[in-house]
Amino acid sequence: MLGFTKTFENGNPxxxxxxxRDQAELHLTLQPGHKPAPFNVAHMMVHDVDALHAICxxxxxxxxxxxxxxxxGLRAFVFEDPDGNRIDVGQPL
Known part of the structure; x- marks a missing residue:
């Protein structure tokens, strides 16, 4: 959805x-029973925040x-991923 490519996976399931994606890496761990936090859980700095906003x-x-x-000093927005986690995205002005 956001243009990332899987480079590694572990476990069954x-x-x-x-x-x-480019020079960014996300390391994700499955947490059974996870309940999303009501605050931002990740912050991403990007080169084109408007383009990512449009994708979202x-x-x-x-x-x-x-x-x-x-x-x-940032152009920014916050979105919620499909699991309800909040992602804060910014680009320096």
Whole structure:
């Protein structure tokens, strides 16, 4: 959905995965019974926040905080992944 490629997985059923896109890596661990936190659990810095925002909208992901320029020097938004985790995305202004 966000353009990452799986580079590693472990377990049967799979319990750990590494995803890569450009120079970024995500290491994900399956946690049975996980309940999403009501706060941001990951922060991503990107080169084109507007493009990622558009992808999230096209995929129907819930936008928690709208895309806007922040007074702390980032253009940013927060979305919710399909499991309910909140991801904060920013790009330096």
């Amino acid at each position: 799979v319990g750990f995965v590494i995803l890569k 909208q096209r995929q129907g992901l819930r936008i928690i905080k709208k895309l806007q320029n922040k007074d702390y």
